[in-house]
Amino acid sequence: MKFPRRGLYAITQPERKTLAQILREVEAALKGGAVAVQYRDKQPLDAVGLARQLITLCHAYRAPLLINDSVELALKAGADGVHLGKDDGDIADARQRLGADAIIGVSCYNDVQKACAAAGHGADYVAFGRFFPSGSKPLAAPAEPATLTLAKQQLKLPIVAIGGILPENGGQIIAAGADLLAVIGGIFDREPQAAAQAYQALFHS
Numbered sequence: 001m002k003f004p005r006r007g008l009y010a011i012t013q014p015e016r017k018t019l020a021q022i023l024r025e026v027e028a029a030l031k032g033g034a035v036a037v038q039y040r041d042k043q044p045l046d047a048v049g050l051a052r053q054l055i056t057l058c059h060a061y062r063a064p065l066l067i068n069d070s071v072e073l074a075l076k077a078g079a080d081g082v083h084l085g086k087d088d089g090d091i092a093d094a095r096q097r098l099g100a101d102a103i104i105g106v107s108c109y110n111d112v113q114k115a116c117a118a119a120g121h122g123a124d125y126v127a128f129g130r131f132f133p134s135g136s137k138p139l140a141a142p143a144e145p146a147t148l149t150l151a152k153q154q155l156k157l158p159i160v161a162i163g164g165i166l167p168e169n170g171g172q173i174i175a176a177g178a179d180l181l182a183v184i185g186g187i188f189d190r191e192p193q194a195a196a197q198a199y200q201a202l203f204h205s
């Protein structure tokens with residue numbers, strides 16, 4: 001499955017939730033229009049089991065399911081791809097292990113040069129952020145909207161923005177150059193279907 005060119009990219013918030021609750025919330029986000037999902041879980045109990053259920057669910061909505069941090073888990077679960085940050089291994093190794101069709105996303109923080117290098121090494125999307133203070137990752141370093149504008153001028157890949165993005169502030173991030181908004185709290189701290197619809201509306205206004 002290909003990574004979408006535009007739209008809402010939902011990232012799971014599994015902390016203190018049952019499996020059924022996680023699946024219910026992710027399905028609500030998909031119903032609301034999320035076009036891609038990332039399974040991000042820093043304290044997994046049954047990561048392979050949950051990842052496999054998320055894949056089945058996402059595919060029913062024609063959305064790809066990516067795994068955060070772990071090529072190993074992406075392989076075991078049969079996910080559509082992986083998201084790699086600065087501590088999560090290199091693109092060439094992920095590509096070699098996951099294959100030509102896998103989606104590989106790369107965190108570039110506030111660094112367009114890093115994004116150009118990632119594109120050269122075969123990344124399928126690049127991600128910048130955080131753009132606003134994030135309750136989900138309070139220590140994430142700040143990034144500037146101007147970085148999105150520069151990246152948009154220099155790169156053909158989908159540009160993802162992350163960090164504290166809400167329906168109320170997402171419009172300015174799209175206007176700056178983001179193709180996709182990656183979101184945890186703005187979806188899962190709210191009613192996920194209505195929240196996802198509110199983000200989707202930003203892409204059509």
Ligand SMILES: Cc1ncc(COP(=O)(O)OP(=O)(O)O)c(N)n1
Nearest residue numbers: 068083084085086107127160162182
């Ligand atoms: C779409 C997207 N963008 C950025 C990140 C952050 O990745 P990373 O810097 O590796 O931080 P953790 O998510 O692993 O805490 C992401 N996960 N997804």
Ligand SMILES: Cc1ncsc1CCOP(=O)(O)O
Nearest residue numbers: 134136137163164183184185
């Ligand atoms: C994983 C990550 N990387 C930078 S900010 C962030 C968390 C995004 O979550 P939220 O949408 O709740 O701010």
Ligand SMILES: [Mg+2]
Nearest residue numbers: 069084085088
């Ligand atoms: Mg990571």
